[in-house]
Each structure stands twice: as C-alpha cells, then as structure tokens.
Amino acid sequence: MFENLQEKLSKAFKSLKGQGKISEKNIKEAIRMVKMSLLEADVNYKIVKGFIAKVKEKAMGEEVMKSLTPDQQFIKIVNDELTKLMGEKTEKLKFVHRPSYLMMVGLQGSGKTTTAAKLSRKLKSEGKKILLVAADVYRPAAINQLEVLGEEIGVDVFAGDRKNALKIVEDTQELAVKKNVDCVILDTAGRLHIDEKMMDELESIKKMVNPDEILMVIDAMIGQDALTTAKSFNERLEVTGFVLTKLDGDARGGVALSIREETGKPIKYVGVSEKTDGIEEFHPDRMANRILGMGDVLTLIEKVEQSVDQEKAKEMEKKFKKAQFTFDDFLDQLKQIQKMGSLSSILGMLPGANKIKNLDVDESRLTRISAIIQSMTKKERKNPKIINYSRKKRIASGSGQPLSEVTRLLKNFEDMKKMMKKMNKGSFKGLKGISGGGFPF
C-alpha cells in the first residue's frame, strides 16, 4: 500500500519544476495524493475534506520555489498547516487545586489503566505525592491490575468497597485530604459514548471532584469512529486533553488530527510501550509527519530549502577563512540568528549547553549592534579601519548608542578577525578568547 504511494509520488513529481504559481490545475495530483494519504492514516473523511479545501485556498497563487514542483510545494504547505494545527507547543498538565484531581476516561481497551500508572510514576518522579484510585468496578480484575501496577511503581492505590464507583470516589475525597496528597489520579471504567447510564456515572464523578484535568485516552489505531467518540466524550465532560496510546506500533495516528480539529483540545501525552515508563510528551511536528506519511518528499523539500542557506554559509566560510569577514557579513549573520529564534533557546538546544550557567544572552544587545552596523556607510562596513573619531561620533549619534558601545564593537570585531587568522593557521590558542568575550556580543 505504501510503496505504491511512493511510486505514484515520484511519477507525479517528474513534472516540470518551478512552474510559477500554484494553481488548481498544477496541484491536482498532489491534492489527490494528500487526500489518499490522510485517509490511509485514518484521519476522518469529513476532516480531510475540510482541511484540504482550507489549505488549497491558502496555497492558491503562491509562488513556487525554484527547485520545487507545484505539487511538492503544496505538500510542504500541507505539512506546515498540519504542524500548526497540531499545536505549536507541548501542553502541560494543569494543577489548580490541591489535591488536584485527574480523571482518565475513554473506550474499553484504549489503555486507561496503564496510562494512569504511567502518569503516576512520572508525576511521582517530579516530586508529587500521588494517590491512584481504582474506580473501574466493571471489568473483571481491573482493580487488581491497578493495584499490581501501583505496587510496582510505589504509589498507593485506593479501591474502597471495590463495588460502587461513586462510593469509591466519595471515600477518596476524605482520604486524599488525610493523606495530604498533591494529585489524585482516577482510573475509570472503559465505556461506550452511547451508553447513557455509564456516561452519567462519569458526569457524577466529575461533579463530585471538580477535576483539574479530564484526559481522554485514545488508541492510536482507531479509525473513522474516533471523531464521534471524542466529540461525545468532550460534549458530555469537557475533556481537557487527550492521551494517544500504542504509538509504538505502526499506526499513522490520523486520529490526532481529527480530534484536534474537532475539539480544539490538545494531546498532552503519548504512550509508547507497555512498561510503566512508556509515556512521553506530545510533539506536534513529529505527529504531523507521521500522519502525512510522506517522509521522503518532506526530506527532499527540506533539503531544497536548506540548500539556499547552505550556499550562503559556504560563501561565509570562505570569507571566514581568509579573514575577509566584513560588517555586512556580520549583519547577515545577526539576521540569520534572529530569524532562528531567541538566542537562549538556540543555545538551549545545544547538547551540554544546559549545564552552562548564566545562559541569559542579552538579546537587546543584538538589536543595538545591528543598529550600529546599519549606521555605518558601505565603505566603513567593508573596511572598518577607516573609522576614525569623527566617523565614530556620527555612527554613535546615527544609531542612538553611546560612543563607548561603538568603540567596543569595533574592538571586538578586530579581535575576532585576528582570531580567525589564528584559527586558519592551525593555532587554536586564540580560541580561549571566546570565553573571555572575544566575540562582539
């Protein structure tokens, strides 16, 4: 099924590259492929239709990048939209009350009990005192299952009279206060959204404990019916988020898109193994990729995008080696950095960088430096040596910065160039200068 899709893709992409603008005509094949791919990932049919119509409208008339075909560009737009839709960031659990109640709800067999144990273990490791409550009195041995898991992870499990879910929850409230716990995790029985009596039970539990979180647990392998179920649970209980389980299989997990689009609620965690540590935060971008299932195409598109920047980088490297680095180049670099996001977040991504203290980079300085460079003439940027006192004064007043700042930047810039020369000669002693503030910022 999948090889088939890839074949079709490569065939379709033999068409001409860089065909001007995206039009209804030149993305016909891409639309069909994206539609097929989303349906094969079990995104709900209605959601697929709506989503594609929306993206199509957005893409119409957009310029096509030189090295891409309109089809490829359309797929890229789809992927970007998908990522945006899945949520830009990872959403955390909320703890408003103390004790804070967290309810696990969902269909039978979705993985509520296992997830309840996983969450308990995770929260416990974050220093919270947890009480697990077994309120599934229907499935044979469901309570035993939670008790075994609780013992394994060292979290107390309360099951009251083991017969009446509402009574168990009622008795929990007193116990939770007495035990002075931070968070109570309620494992409820799996149920069908059309089972009125059972849905009433959840509503009653919700009223009793006023939970901070109601997480609906959904099996990643679920098909078209996901939309109906999630909608019903959400309408009835106003869930606060979802946990997608069994993602360690090969399900594409289109449900993630369906529920997000339908309810607007975030996916907070994903289950990735049967073991009690098999829970991870949800990464929207990875999920978008998985659902679209066009990894090869997306990699290709990414490479094309990067190659544009890469050419610039190569040029820069040359200049760097010859120590021909000018203020113009420097300004370019600053812009690139600012485009990438905040400096501290970039540094935060570097392995080991989180161990460095005082990671706060003064980002306003970057803006000030940019201002100073922009106040230089073209000549000055190319050859800073000509900058004398009167030029300095002009630059300072032009950029609104004190004279000392301009002097400091010039000095640092010269130091940096010297260092480049040293590096190119193979002497790395000069690198010490880096920690000593050798860079202009």
Add this chain to the structure above:
Amino acid sequence: MGFFDKLKRGLKKTNEETFGKIKKILSFGKLDEDTLEEIEEILIMGDVGVECSERIIESLQERKKEFDSPEQALQAIMVEMLDGERELNYPSEGPFVISVVGVNGAGKTTTIGKIAKILKNNGKEVVLAAADTFRAAAIDQLRVWAQERAEVTLISHQHGADAGAVAFDAVQHAKSKNKDCVIIDTAGRLHTKTNLMNELAKVHKVVKKVIPEAPHEILLVIDATTGQNGLMQAEKFAEAVGVTGIVITKLDGTAKGGIALSIKERFGIPIKFIGVGEGIDDLKPFDPNDFVNALLQETEDE
C-alpha cells in the same frame, strides 16, 4: 443508535427499508461521479479504506447490469467479498485447541470468556489457558470469566511465567482428561514487535508437541473501532502464526468495523464471530448480509 441495534434492526427489516441514504443515492439509477463519491464516502467512513472502497466501486460499475438495481448490486458485491467458510475447524478427534491472539486492548480475554460459554452450552468440556503472563492481573481477569461466569476449568501459572509452559500444561491436561476444547489466552502484543511475535510462534510450537495439528483455530481479535492499521495487524499476525479467523469486537458502539471487509478482501481471512457487548452472551456468529446492511445503512440517521 449503536451499530448492533442496526444489525438487529437489519434482521427485521426488509431489504427495501434498510438502505436509507444509499437507496436514495442509487434510486436515480445513474452512477455518476457524485453518486460514486457519496458511496465512497460511506464506505470510507465505515473504515473500509480507500483501496477496498475503490475496488468495490469498480465492481459496481462493471457488474451493475447483472442486478435489478444498483443498490442490489452494491450489497451483493460486498456480501460476496465477505462470503466463505465460517465454521470452526473442529478436529476429528482429541481436544480442539483455539488460540486467541491480537494487539493490546482488542478484547481477547472477554472474547475467550464468551467462546467458552458457547462451547459449554454446546455440551463441551472446556479448559482455559491463562497464557497472558505479562499484563498485570490478566490471569485474575481470566479467572473471573472461567470460575464465575462460564464455569470452566482454568490452567494458570504465576505472573511472569513462561507462556508456552502454560499452554502446554493446558493442552496436556485436556488430552489426558479427555476434555473437548482448550482456549489459549495470549498476551496482547503490537504486531510490530518482532520478539513478541516470535514468542507467540513459540507458544504454538510447544502446543504442537502435544497435538501436532494444534492450534486448530487461531483467532485474531480486532476492535471494531480499528482503522487502516487493522490490515497491518492481519498481515503480521498471519505471517507470524497463521490466522484462521477474525473476531470483530465492540460492534455495540458506533464503529462499523469495515476494516474486517478490507482484511477479508486482501488476505482472505474469514470473519467468524462478532462481539456486541460486555455480557457473556454477547458473541454472535458473523452474518455477511446483516453486516453489510448495517454498514451501508448508517448514514441515514445522521
């Protein structure tokens, strides 16, 4: 309304009434592009999948003239796809061994409890093997079914014990005591986990030491809410241990279980039972006519 209510209603109603939207669509007699797209929508919304839906529509276009009306054609084509041998493979002698396999949470243990009850009602002596030694309290769960609900024998070891050894003991026990049936409850496993799939094959190999032809029946349990991943499940389980039949569970919800049609069409594995509730009597033999009726009927209520 749940899918099973529709199944039940489908039994009572005449063909004329059951089709709802499909009938309306097709009553114009023409199969234009819009009509076909609407049929495709109904099929895909029922988890039949893009490929299988396309195949159904192709056949519909090719064969509509063989039938009195397009809706008859559509129904007949789908029923034909689902048709085939659905009887259990009883051996001529010795205990009948059934192994029940599937991914986590599909409903294996519940299904086993129900099958045990059916067999017992048919006058058979049944032994259950608690070979899910991995999931916490899985043995307790099966014990409740065996002792309190179906009232049959349970063979179990400790949590964490070797699954093959449990299966071996159960089959050995049935053989020596002249019992009629053994049902093996295996641990849920994702079909992508090679080591766990190999382990399953090993369990069956151990059983063969007692009865070379066993297990006579290997039932793959699939949750009716399962989407297109069901195809991968069927493929991988069939590859690893061979699958002789499908059980679709949880058809009492709103999911239509169309993936079973895809599986039958692609791999030829017949559907043998459907699960329609948590009660011990909620397992029914599969009926293609009712299933197709209910699958196509759905949209009229929405």
